[in-house]
Amino acid sequence: MTDSPTPDLPVIVHMERALYDLAARLSTAPDQPTLRRLCEHLHGLDPYDRDRIAPYQLAERLGLTRRLAVDLCVIAARAGLLEISYQVFCLGCGAAEYDYGVLDQVVSGAYFCTVCRRERPADLDDRVEVIFRLSAALGHVRPDPYVDLQAYRRRYFSPHLHFSEPVASALAAGLRGFLALAPGERATVRLELLEGRSLQVLALDAHLVAQIEADHRGDGPREAALHLSAVGIDPPHQHAAPGQLTLHLENQRDRKIGVILRCVDWERVAALYREHPPTVDPYLSARDLLTHQRFVELFGASASLPELRLQIQRLTLLFTDLRGSTRFYLDRGDFDAYYVVREHFALLQGIVRARGGAVVKTMGDAVMAVFADPRDAVAAALDMQEAWSPWSASGLPGLKAGVHHGPALVVNSDGRYDYFGQSVNHAAALQALADGGDIYLSEPVLEASRVREEIDARRHNIEPRELALKGQQAPSLVYRVHQRGGPPAS
Ligand SMILES: [Zn+2]
Numbered sequence: 001m002t003d004s005p006t007p008d009l010p011v012i013v014h015m016e017r018a019l020y021d022l023a024a025r026l027s028t029a030p031d032q033p034t035l036r037r038l039c040e041h042l043h044g045l046d047p048y049d050r051d052r053i054a055p056y057q058l059a060e061r062l063g064l065t066r067r068l069a070v071d072l073c074v075i076a077a078r079a080g081l082l083e084i085s086y087q088v089f090c091l092g093c094g095a096a097e098y099d100y101g102v103l104d105q106v107v108s109g110a111y112f113c114t115v116c117r118r119e120r121p122a123d124l125d126d127r128v129e130v131i132f133r134l135s136a137a138l139g140h141v142r143p144d145p146y147v148d149l150q151a152y153r154r155r156y157f158s159p160h161l162h163f164s165e166p167v168a169s170a171l172a173a174g175l176r177g178f179l180a181l182a183p184g185e186r187a188t189v190r191l192e193l194l195e196g197r198s199l200q201v202l203a204l205d206a207h208l209v210a211q212i213e214a215d216h217r218g219d220g221p222r223e224a225a226l227h228l229s230a231v232g233i234d235p236p237h238q239h240a241a242p243g244q245l246t247l248h249l250e251n252q253r254d255r256k257i258g259v260i261l262r263c264v265d266w267e268r269v270a271a272l273y274r275e276h277p278p279t280v281d282p283y284l285s286a287r288d289l290l291t292h293q294r295f296v297e298l299f300g301a302s303a304s305l306p307e308l309r310l311q312i313q314r315l316t317l318l319f320t321d322l323r324g325s326t327r328f329y330l331d332r333g334d335f336d337a338y339y340v341v342r343e344h345f346a347l348l349q350g351i352v353r354a355r356g357g358a359v360v361k362t363m364g365d366a367v368m369a370v371f372a373d374p375r376d377a378v379a380a381a382l383d384m385q386e387a388w389s390p391w392s393a394s395g396l397p398g399l400k401a402g403v404h405h406g407p408a409l410v411v412n413s414d415g416r417y418d419y420f421g422q423s424v425n426h427a428a429a430l431q432a433l434a435d436g437g438d439i440y441l442s443e444p445v446l447e448a449s450r451v452r453e454e455i456d457a458r459r460h461n462i463e464p465r466e467l468a469l470k471g472q473q474a475p476s477l478v479y480r481v482h483q484r485g486g487p488p489a490s
Helices: 009-025 032-044 055-062 066-078 149-156 165-173 266-275 286-290 293-298 325-332 334-354 374-393 422-433 451-457
Strands: 082-088 098-100 110-113 118-121 128-134 175-181 186-193 198-203 208-214 223-229 232-234 237-240 243-251 257-264 309-322 358-363 366-371 399-413 416-420 439-442 460-467 476-483
Touching: 009 032, 009 066, 032 055, 032 066, 055 066, 066 082, 066 128, 066 286, 066 293, 128 286, 149 175, 149 257, 165 175, 165 257, 165 266, 175 186, 175 243, 186 257, 198 243, 208 223, 208 232, 208 243, 223 237, 243 257, 286 293, 286 309, 293 334, 293 358, 309 325, 309 334, 309 374, 309 416, 309 422, 325 334, 334 358, 334 366, 334 374, 358 416, 366 374, 366 422, 374 399, 374 439, 374 451, 374 476, 399 422, 416 422, 422 439, 451 460
Parallel strands: 208 237, 223 243, 399 439
Antiparallel strands: 082 098, 082 128, 110 118, 175 257, 186 243, 198 208, 198 257, 223 232, 309 366, 309 399, 358 366, 399 416, 439 476, 460 476
16 A cells, blocks of 8 residues: 555544544633644645644644644644654654654663664654654554655655755765565665775664675675564675675565665765754754643653653753742631632743743642743743732732753653653752742853843843752852842933
Protein backbone atom coordinates (compact mmCIF):
# COMPACT_ATOMS: atom_id res chain seq x y z
CA MET A 1 0.00 0.00 0.00
CA THR A 2 1.44 3.35 -0.95
CA ASP A 3 -1.32 5.76 -0.04
CA SER A 4 -3.51 6.19 2.98
CA PRO A 5 -7.18 5.80 2.33
CA THR A 6 -9.15 9.01 2.64
CA PRO A 7 -10.40 9.11 6.22
CA ASP A 8 -13.96 8.00 6.56
CA LEU A 9 -15.92 11.24 6.59
CA PRO A 10 -18.55 10.27 9.16
CA VAL A 11 -15.73 9.28 11.52
CA ILE A 12 -14.04 12.65 11.06
CA VAL A 13 -17.31 14.46 11.63
CA HIS A 14 -17.84 12.43 14.77
CA MET A 15 -14.32 13.29 15.92
CA GLU A 16 -14.84 16.95 15.14
CA ARG A 17 -17.82 16.88 17.42
CA ALA A 18 -15.57 15.41 20.12
CA LEU A 19 -13.22 18.35 19.56
CA TYR A 20 -16.00 20.93 19.90
CA ASP A 21 -17.39 19.16 22.97
CA LEU A 22 -14.02 19.10 24.65
CA ALA A 23 -13.36 22.77 23.83
CA ALA A 24 -16.76 23.69 25.25
CA ARG A 25 -15.83 22.09 28.57
CA LEU A 26 -12.54 23.98 28.88
CA SER A 27 -12.44 27.23 30.83
CA THR A 28 -10.46 28.94 28.06
CA ALA A 29 -10.41 27.54 24.55
CA PRO A 30 -9.87 28.61 20.95
CA ASP A 31 -13.09 29.84 19.39
CA GLN A 32 -15.30 27.70 17.15
CA PRO A 33 -14.15 29.25 13.83
CA THR A 34 -10.52 28.49 14.73
CA LEU A 35 -11.35 24.88 15.65
CA ARG A 36 -13.27 24.62 12.38
CA ARG A 37 -10.25 25.89 10.44
CA LEU A 38 -8.05 23.25 12.00
CA CYS A 39 -10.49 20.52 10.96
CA GLU A 40 -10.70 21.85 7.41
CA HIS A 41 -6.94 22.03 7.26
CA LEU A 42 -6.62 18.40 8.40
CA HIS A 43 -9.12 17.33 5.71
CA GLY A 44 -7.05 18.96 3.00
CA LEU A 45 -3.66 17.44 3.90
CA ASP A 46 -1.99 14.72 1.83
CA PRO A 47 -1.03 11.46 3.58
CA TYR A 48 2.54 12.60 4.23
CA ASP A 49 1.48 15.87 5.76
CA ARG A 50 -1.18 14.16 7.84
CA ASP A 51 1.63 12.06 9.21
CA ARG A 52 3.72 15.02 10.29
CA ILE A 53 1.87 18.04 11.61
CA ALA A 54 4.39 20.45 13.13
CA PRO A 55 2.60 23.12 15.21
CA TYR A 56 4.90 26.02 14.28
CA GLN A 57 4.46 25.30 10.57
CA LEU A 58 0.72 24.95 11.17
CA ALA A 59 0.78 28.40 12.79
CA GLU A 60 2.35 29.82 9.64
CA ARG A 61 -0.10 28.06 7.32
CA LEU A 62 -3.17 29.19 9.26
CA GLY A 63 -1.85 32.61 10.27
CA LEU A 64 -2.08 31.82 14.00
CA THR A 65 0.30 32.53 16.85
CA ARG A 66 2.54 29.57 17.69
CA ARG A 67 0.97 29.36 21.13
CA LEU A 68 -2.51 29.05 19.67
CA ALA A 69 -1.37 26.45 17.15
CA VAL A 70 0.13 24.34 19.97
CA ASP A 71 -3.06 24.81 21.94
CA LEU A 72 -5.16 23.58 19.01
CA CYS A 73 -2.98 20.52 18.46
CA VAL A 74 -3.02 19.59 22.15
CA ILE A 75 -6.80 19.90 22.37
CA ALA A 76 -7.21 17.94 19.13
CA ALA A 77 -4.93 15.24 20.53
CA ARG A 78 -6.97 15.00 23.72
CA ALA A 79 -10.17 14.81 21.66
CA GLY A 80 -8.72 11.92 19.65
CA LEU A 81 -8.23 13.65 16.29
CA LEU A 82 -4.47 13.73 16.51
CA GLU A 83 -1.78 11.57 18.04
CA ILE A 84 1.33 13.02 19.67
CA SER A 85 4.71 11.74 18.64
CA TYR A 86 8.09 12.52 20.20
CA GLN A 87 10.90 12.34 17.71
CA VAL A 88 14.52 12.36 18.83
CA PHE A 89 16.59 13.93 16.10
CA CYS A 90 20.28 14.63 15.64
CA LEU A 91 21.23 18.28 15.25
CA GLY A 92 24.39 17.17 13.47
CA CYS A 93 22.92 15.18 10.60
CA GLY A 94 19.14 15.45 10.94
CA ALA A 95 18.61 11.70 11.39
CA ALA A 96 15.38 11.02 13.26
CA GLU A 97 15.77 7.38 14.14
CA TYR A 98 13.70 7.26 17.28
CA ASP A 99 10.05 8.05 17.53
CA TYR A 100 7.94 7.56 20.66
CA GLY A 101 4.23 7.76 21.35
CA VAL A 102 4.69 8.69 25.00
CA LEU A 103 7.18 11.19 26.38
CA ASP A 104 8.10 8.81 29.16
CA GLN A 105 9.63 6.43 26.62
CA VAL A 106 12.13 8.97 25.32
CA VAL A 107 15.66 7.77 25.93
CA SER A 108 17.15 9.45 28.94
CA GLY A 109 20.54 11.15 28.79
CA ALA A 110 22.23 10.21 25.55
CA TYR A 111 21.66 8.04 22.51
CA PHE A 112 23.87 6.87 19.68
CA CYS A 113 23.39 8.50 16.28
CA THR A 114 23.86 5.87 13.60
CA VAL A 115 24.82 8.38 10.91
CA CYS A 116 27.28 10.47 12.96
CA ARG A 117 28.43 7.34 14.77
CA ARG A 118 28.69 9.16 18.05
CA GLU A 119 26.79 9.74 21.24
CA ARG A 120 24.34 12.59 21.15
CA PRO A 121 22.52 14.14 24.09
CA ALA A 122 18.81 13.38 24.21
CA ASP A 123 17.72 16.27 26.43
CA LEU A 124 14.23 17.59 25.90
CA ASP A 125 15.28 21.14 24.94
CA ASP A 126 16.77 20.67 21.48
CA ARG A 127 16.76 17.03 20.54
CA VAL A 128 13.19 15.95 20.99
CA GLU A 129 10.66 17.39 18.57
CA VAL A 130 6.95 17.10 19.22
CA ILE A 131 4.92 16.33 16.13
CA PHE A 132 1.29 15.42 15.70
CA ARG A 133 -0.28 13.08 13.22
CA LEU A 134 -3.82 12.26 12.24
CA SER A 135 -5.16 9.58 14.54
CA ALA A 136 -5.18 5.97 13.36
CA ALA A 137 -8.76 5.89 14.66
CA LEU A 138 -9.64 8.24 11.79
CA GLY A 139 -8.33 5.73 9.26
CA HIS A 140 -4.93 7.34 8.85
CA VAL A 141 -2.33 4.82 7.74
CA ARG A 142 1.27 5.95 8.02
CA PRO A 143 2.81 6.34 4.54
CA ASP A 144 5.05 3.45 3.50
CA PRO A 145 8.65 4.65 4.02
CA TYR A 146 10.05 1.98 1.67
CA VAL A 147 8.47 3.21 -1.56
CA ASP A 148 11.53 5.24 -2.51
CA LEU A 149 14.37 7.24 -1.02
CA GLN A 150 12.23 10.34 -0.67
CA ALA A 151 9.61 8.48 1.36
CA TYR A 152 12.35 6.95 3.51
CA ARG A 153 13.91 10.33 4.14
CA ARG A 154 10.57 11.82 5.08
CA ARG A 155 10.19 9.16 7.75
CA TYR A 156 13.72 8.94 9.10
CA PHE A 157 15.16 12.43 8.73
CA SER A 158 13.96 15.69 10.26
CA PRO A 159 12.71 18.22 7.71
CA HIS A 160 13.92 21.03 9.99
CA LEU A 161 17.66 20.62 9.50
CA HIS A 162 18.90 22.17 6.26
CA PHE A 163 22.40 21.51 4.98
CA SER A 164 24.10 24.37 3.17
CA GLU A 165 24.14 24.08 -0.62
CA PRO A 166 27.81 22.91 -0.81
CA VAL A 167 27.23 20.17 1.79
CA ALA A 168 23.94 19.08 0.23
CA SER A 169 25.48 18.79 -3.25
CA ALA A 170 28.54 16.92 -1.94
CA LEU A 171 26.21 14.44 -0.23
CA ALA A 172 23.96 14.16 -3.29
CA ALA A 173 26.97 13.51 -5.55
CA GLY A 174 27.94 10.59 -3.33
CA LEU A 175 24.55 8.90 -3.38
CA ARG A 176 24.78 5.42 -4.92
CA GLY A 177 21.28 4.13 -4.39
CA PHE A 178 18.47 3.08 -2.10
CA LEU A 179 16.89 -0.32 -1.74
CA ALA A 180 14.28 -1.87 0.48
CA LEU A 181 14.85 -5.47 1.53
CA ALA A 182 11.99 -7.68 2.67
CA PRO A 183 12.69 -10.11 5.54
CA GLY A 184 15.09 -12.79 4.29
CA GLU A 185 15.63 -10.98 1.00
CA ARG A 186 19.03 -10.86 -0.70
CA ALA A 187 20.19 -8.31 -3.21
CA THR A 188 23.31 -7.72 -5.23
CA VAL A 189 24.38 -4.28 -6.36
CA ARG A 190 27.31 -3.19 -8.47
CA LEU A 191 28.81 0.18 -7.89
CA GLU A 192 31.92 2.20 -8.47
CA LEU A 193 34.24 2.63 -5.49
CA LEU A 194 36.44 5.69 -5.76
CA GLU A 195 39.86 5.56 -4.18
CA GLY A 196 40.10 7.25 -0.81
CA ARG A 197 36.36 7.31 -0.31
CA SER A 198 34.40 4.91 1.77
CA LEU A 199 31.09 3.37 0.97
CA GLN A 200 28.52 3.86 3.70
CA VAL A 201 25.73 1.32 3.96
CA LEU A 202 23.08 2.88 6.15
CA ALA A 203 19.89 1.29 7.45
CA LEU A 204 18.55 4.02 9.70
CA ASP A 205 15.28 2.24 10.49
CA ALA A 206 17.32 -0.63 12.00
CA HIS A 207 20.06 1.66 13.46
CA LEU A 208 22.70 -0.13 11.38
CA VAL A 209 25.66 1.25 9.50
CA ALA A 210 28.66 -0.33 7.78
CA GLN A 211 31.67 1.18 6.11
CA ILE A 212 33.67 -0.22 3.20
CA GLU A 213 36.96 1.60 2.68
CA ALA A 214 38.21 1.87 -0.87
CA ASP A 215 41.97 1.39 -0.64
CA HIS A 216 44.71 -1.00 -1.60
CA ARG A 217 45.17 -2.44 1.85
CA GLY A 218 45.99 -6.12 1.21
CA ASP A 219 44.65 -5.61 -2.31
CA GLY A 220 41.15 -6.10 -0.87
CA PRO A 221 38.40 -7.94 -2.73
CA ARG A 222 36.20 -6.53 -5.46
CA GLU A 223 33.32 -8.29 -3.90
CA ALA A 224 31.84 -7.73 -0.46
CA ALA A 225 28.97 -9.18 1.54
CA LEU A 226 26.94 -7.65 4.34
CA HIS A 227 24.45 -9.35 6.62
CA LEU A 228 21.92 -7.17 8.40
CA SER A 229 20.49 -8.92 11.42
CA ALA A 230 18.82 -8.19 14.71
CA VAL A 231 22.21 -8.13 16.46
CA GLY A 232 23.93 -5.80 14.00
CA ILE A 233 25.56 -5.53 10.60
CA ASP A 234 28.31 -7.97 9.73
CA PRO A 235 31.01 -6.96 9.10
CA PRO A 236 30.66 -3.33 10.20
CA HIS A 237 34.00 -2.38 8.65
CA GLN A 238 35.97 -3.79 5.72
CA HIS A 239 38.30 -2.81 2.90
CA ALA A 240 37.87 -3.23 -0.83
CA ALA A 241 39.98 -2.32 -3.83
CA PRO A 242 38.86 0.80 -5.69
CA GLY A 243 36.93 0.23 -8.92
CA GLN A 244 33.85 -1.88 -9.61
CA LEU A 245 32.48 -3.49 -6.47
CA THR A 246 29.90 -6.23 -6.29
CA LEU A 247 28.05 -5.93 -3.01
CA HIS A 248 25.81 -8.69 -1.67
CA LEU A 249 23.29 -7.68 0.97
CA GLU A 250 21.10 -9.96 3.01
CA ASN A 251 18.30 -8.95 5.36
CA GLN A 252 18.31 -11.53 8.15
CA ARG A 253 15.81 -9.57 10.21
CA ASP A 254 12.15 -10.39 10.49
CA ARG A 255 11.09 -7.02 9.13
CA LYS A 256 11.71 -4.84 6.14
CA ILE A 257 14.84 -2.68 6.02
CA GLY A 258 15.65 0.37 3.92
CA VAL A 259 19.30 0.73 2.88
CA ILE A 260 20.99 3.91 1.65
CA LEU A 261 24.30 3.50 -0.20
CA ARG A 262 26.61 6.51 -0.20
CA CYS A 263 30.16 6.87 -1.45
CA VAL A 264 31.06 10.25 -0.08
CA ASP A 265 34.28 12.13 0.39
CA TRP A 266 33.65 12.50 4.11
CA GLU A 267 36.71 14.64 4.80
CA ARG A 268 35.59 17.18 2.26
CA VAL A 269 32.02 17.07 3.56
CA ALA A 270 33.27 17.62 7.10
CA ALA A 271 35.34 20.64 6.01
CA LEU A 272 32.40 22.11 4.08
CA TYR A 273 30.14 21.42 7.02
CA ARG A 274 32.43 23.33 9.39
CA GLU A 275 32.60 26.22 6.97
CA HIS A 276 28.87 26.27 6.20
CA PRO A 277 26.99 24.86 9.16
CA PRO A 278 23.39 23.72 8.68
CA THR A 279 20.42 25.83 9.70
CA VAL A 280 17.53 24.63 11.80
CA ASP A 281 13.89 25.74 11.50
CA PRO A 282 12.08 26.62 14.71
CA TYR A 283 10.21 23.61 16.04
CA LEU A 284 8.19 22.63 19.07
CA SER A 285 10.50 20.85 21.51
CA ALA A 286 9.38 18.53 24.29
CA ARG A 287 10.43 21.21 26.77
CA ASP A 288 8.20 23.74 25.01
CA LEU A 289 5.29 21.30 25.26
CA LEU A 290 5.91 20.58 28.95
CA THR A 291 5.84 24.30 29.69
CA HIS A 292 2.53 24.74 27.83
CA GLN A 293 -0.33 25.06 30.30
CA ARG A 294 -2.87 23.24 28.14
CA PHE A 295 -0.68 20.17 27.79
CA VAL A 296 -0.12 20.03 31.54
CA GLU A 297 -3.87 20.30 32.12
CA LEU A 298 -4.92 17.68 29.58
CA PHE A 299 -2.08 15.18 29.68
CA GLY A 300 -0.30 13.56 32.59
CA ALA A 301 2.74 11.37 32.99
CA SER A 302 2.21 7.69 32.28
CA ALA A 303 1.29 5.60 35.30
CA SER A 304 3.30 2.73 33.81
CA LEU A 305 6.60 4.61 34.22
CA PRO A 306 6.81 5.93 37.77
CA GLU A 307 10.63 6.06 37.50
CA LEU A 308 10.61 8.72 34.78
CA ARG A 309 13.75 10.94 34.79
CA LEU A 310 14.30 13.18 31.78
CA GLN A 311 16.79 15.99 31.52
CA ILE A 312 15.92 19.54 30.51
CA GLN A 313 19.01 21.73 30.12
CA ARG A 314 17.35 25.12 30.09
CA LEU A 315 14.20 25.55 32.12
CA THR A 316 12.93 28.66 33.90
CA LEU A 317 11.25 28.10 37.23
CA LEU A 318 9.01 30.61 38.96
CA PHE A 319 7.92 30.28 42.57
CA THR A 320 5.50 32.59 44.36
CA ASP A 321 4.11 32.69 47.86
CA LEU A 322 2.01 35.00 50.02
CA ARG A 323 3.94 36.78 52.74
CA GLY A 324 2.68 36.49 56.29
CA SER A 325 -0.36 34.47 55.38
CA THR A 326 -0.40 32.75 58.79
CA ARG A 327 -1.29 36.06 60.42
CA PHE A 328 -3.87 36.66 57.73
CA TYR A 329 -5.54 33.28 58.35
CA LEU A 330 -5.70 34.10 62.06
CA ASP A 331 -7.19 37.54 61.47
CA ARG A 332 -9.72 36.63 58.80
CA GLY A 333 -10.56 33.06 59.67
CA ASP A 334 -10.22 30.03 57.39
CA PHE A 335 -13.36 30.64 55.38
CA ASP A 336 -12.43 34.14 54.25
CA ALA A 337 -8.77 33.30 53.81
CA TYR A 338 -9.61 30.31 51.64
CA TYR A 339 -11.67 32.51 49.34
CA VAL A 340 -8.80 34.99 48.94
CA VAL A 341 -6.23 32.26 48.30
CA ARG A 342 -8.50 30.69 45.66
CA GLU A 343 -8.92 34.04 43.91
CA HIS A 344 -5.17 34.57 44.02
CA PHE A 345 -4.51 31.16 42.44
CA ALA A 346 -6.97 31.91 39.62
CA LEU A 347 -5.31 35.27 39.01
CA LEU A 348 -1.79 33.80 38.92
CA GLN A 349 -2.80 30.84 36.78
CA GLY A 350 -4.37 33.17 34.23
CA ILE A 351 -1.13 35.15 34.06
CA VAL A 352 1.05 32.04 33.68
CA ARG A 353 -1.16 30.82 30.84
CA ALA A 354 -1.17 34.22 29.12
CA ARG A 355 2.63 34.35 29.31
CA GLY A 356 3.01 30.90 27.78
CA GLY A 357 4.07 28.99 30.90
CA ALA A 358 2.52 26.16 32.87
CA VAL A 359 1.60 25.85 36.53
CA VAL A 360 3.21 22.68 37.85
CA LYS A 361 1.54 22.69 41.24
CA THR A 362 0.35 24.73 44.17
CA MET A 363 1.55 24.07 47.71
CA GLY A 364 -0.30 25.86 50.50
CA ASP A 365 -0.38 29.45 49.19
CA ALA A 366 2.62 28.88 46.93
CA VAL A 367 2.65 28.40 43.17
CA MET A 368 5.32 26.68 41.11
CA ALA A 369 5.35 27.36 37.36
CA VAL A 370 7.72 26.57 34.48
CA PHE A 371 8.56 28.49 31.32
CA ALA A 372 10.67 27.79 28.25
CA ASP A 373 11.84 31.42 28.01
CA PRO A 374 13.23 33.35 31.04
CA ARG A 375 11.77 36.60 29.72
CA ASP A 376 8.24 35.16 29.78
CA ALA A 377 8.76 34.06 33.40
CA VAL A 378 9.98 37.51 34.45
CA ALA A 379 7.13 39.19 32.56
CA ALA A 380 4.69 36.86 34.34
CA ALA A 381 6.22 37.70 37.74
CA LEU A 382 5.90 41.43 36.97
CA ASP A 383 2.29 40.93 35.81
CA MET A 384 1.56 39.08 39.03
CA GLN A 385 2.96 41.85 41.21
CA GLU A 386 1.03 44.42 39.24
CA ALA A 387 -2.22 42.46 39.42
CA TRP A 388 -1.81 41.70 43.11
CA SER A 389 -0.80 45.18 44.27
CA PRO A 390 -4.41 46.49 44.70
CA TRP A 391 -5.12 43.43 46.84
CA SER A 392 -2.06 43.86 49.04
CA ALA A 393 -2.78 47.61 49.26
CA SER A 394 -6.15 46.68 50.73
CA GLY A 395 -4.43 44.81 53.57
CA LEU A 396 -4.05 41.35 52.08
CA PRO A 397 -0.65 39.56 52.31
CA GLY A 398 1.97 40.72 49.82
CA LEU A 399 3.11 38.49 46.96
CA LYS A 400 6.72 37.34 46.76
CA ALA A 401 8.35 35.72 43.77
CA GLY A 402 11.63 34.02 42.80
CA VAL A 403 12.82 33.10 39.30
CA HIS A 404 15.75 30.89 38.36
CA HIS A 405 16.94 29.39 35.10
CA GLY A 406 18.91 26.15 34.81
CA PRO A 407 18.80 22.42 34.20
CA ALA A 408 16.16 20.24 35.84
CA LEU A 409 14.89 16.72 35.75
CA VAL A 410 11.32 16.01 34.69
CA VAL A 411 9.90 13.37 36.97
CA ASN A 412 6.61 11.55 37.29
CA SER A 413 4.84 12.57 40.46
CA ASP A 414 1.73 10.44 40.84
CA GLY A 415 0.81 10.82 37.19
CA ARG A 416 1.76 14.49 36.89
CA TYR A 417 4.94 15.93 35.46
CA ASP A 418 7.00 17.52 38.20
CA TYR A 419 10.53 18.92 38.36
CA PHE A 420 13.44 17.99 40.49
CA GLY A 421 16.98 19.20 41.12
CA GLN A 422 19.16 22.03 42.36
CA SER A 423 17.59 24.60 40.04
CA VAL A 424 14.20 23.92 41.56
CA ASN A 425 15.60 24.36 45.08
CA HIS A 426 17.38 27.51 43.99
CA ALA A 427 14.19 29.09 42.59
CA ALA A 428 12.31 28.22 45.79
CA ALA A 429 15.13 29.69 47.92
CA LEU A 430 15.03 32.95 45.91
CA GLN A 431 11.32 33.22 46.54
CA ALA A 432 11.91 32.64 50.26
CA LEU A 433 14.27 35.67 50.33
CA ALA A 434 11.73 38.02 48.82
CA ASP A 435 9.56 40.46 50.67
CA GLY A 436 5.97 41.25 49.73
CA GLY A 437 5.99 43.05 46.36
CA ASP A 438 9.49 41.84 45.44
CA ILE A 439 10.79 39.52 42.77
CA TYR A 440 14.19 37.88 43.24
CA LEU A 441 16.08 36.75 40.18
CA SER A 442 19.24 34.70 39.82
CA GLU A 443 22.06 35.83 37.55
CA PRO A 444 21.24 33.41 34.68
CA VAL A 445 17.74 34.89 34.54
CA LEU A 446 18.89 38.49 34.53
CA GLU A 447 21.51 37.78 31.87
CA ALA A 448 19.03 35.97 29.60
CA SER A 449 17.94 37.63 26.40
CA ARG A 450 15.59 40.64 26.74
CA VAL A 451 15.08 40.27 30.49
CA ARG A 452 16.69 43.59 31.46
CA GLU A 453 14.69 45.35 28.75
CA GLU A 454 11.48 43.84 30.07
CA ILE A 455 12.22 45.02 33.62
CA ASP A 456 13.24 48.45 32.43
CA ALA A 457 10.16 48.84 30.25
CA ARG A 458 8.04 48.02 33.27
CA ARG A 459 9.78 50.73 35.30
CA HIS A 460 11.25 48.49 37.93
CA ASN A 461 14.64 48.74 39.59
CA ILE A 462 17.22 45.98 39.70
CA GLU A 463 19.22 45.87 42.90
CA PRO A 464 22.11 43.39 43.22
CA ARG A 465 22.55 41.78 46.62
CA GLU A 466 24.89 39.25 48.19
CA LEU A 467 22.69 36.94 50.19
CA ALA A 468 22.94 33.47 51.65
CA LEU A 469 20.26 31.28 50.16
CA LYS A 470 18.62 28.57 52.17
CA GLY A 471 20.74 25.44 52.06
CA GLN A 472 23.88 27.25 50.79
CA GLN A 473 27.03 28.06 52.77
CA ALA A 474 28.44 30.93 50.71
CA PRO A 475 26.39 34.00 49.80
CA SER A 476 25.13 34.24 46.22
CA LEU A 477 24.68 37.24 44.01
CA VAL A 478 20.95 37.71 43.56
CA TYR A 479 18.87 40.52 42.12
CA ARG A 480 15.94 42.16 43.79
CA VAL A 481 13.45 43.62 41.33
CA HIS A 482 10.98 46.13 42.71
CA GLN A 483 8.87 48.98 41.54
CA ARG A 484 10.57 52.36 41.16
CA GLY A 485 9.70 54.74 43.95
CA GLY A 486 8.99 57.78 41.84
CA PRO A 487 8.20 58.55 38.25
CA PRO A 488 10.93 57.43 35.79
CA ALA A 489 13.61 59.92 34.89
CA SER A 490 12.94 61.39 31.51
ZN1 LIG B 1 23.72 12.41 13.57
